[in-house]
Amino acid sequence: MIVTFDAELWLWEARRNESWTFVSLPAEASEDIREITAGLERGFGSLRVRARIGVSTWKTSIFPDSKRGSYVLPIKRAIRTAQSLEPGDTTSVEVELIDL
Template sequence: MDIVFDAELWVWDARRADTWTFVSLPADASDEISDLTEGSRPGFGSVRVRARVGATTWTTSVFPDKARGCYVLPVKRAVREAEDLHPGGTTAVTLEVLTRPA
């Protein structure tokens, strides 16, 4: 399953020592991921994905964000630097959901 969308980068800084940069997945894509992975999500609901932004591809997880009502994708510093991304900017994202065989 591949998902393509544009999203704004935003910063989560709930803890003073840490800040994380994310994009939020669209609600319909979040619903599809949730349906596809129901019963196979570990602990707090993370789902393994292969993400691509620009020329950069990496493997990570998306996480459910109850406050936003969708999954969120962390965009690590190396990706932001390679693609010249900044919080508040918008980027195109391609996700491949990496499901485990049943």
């Protein structure tokens, strides 16, 4: 399953000083992912993905966020730097579930 969407980068409130930056997957796509992956989650409900922003591709995990009602994707500093992104910027994101 591949999900492509535009999203705004945001900082996780509990770790603002450590610059944990995320994007939220769309609610509808998150619901589809929950249905497809029921029982396949790893620690903290995480799911392994391959992500792409611009020319940067990396493997990571998405995590359920009960506050937002969707999965969230961490955007590591190296990716933000390579793509010249800061919290508050909107970017196109591609997420592919792996290990299905």
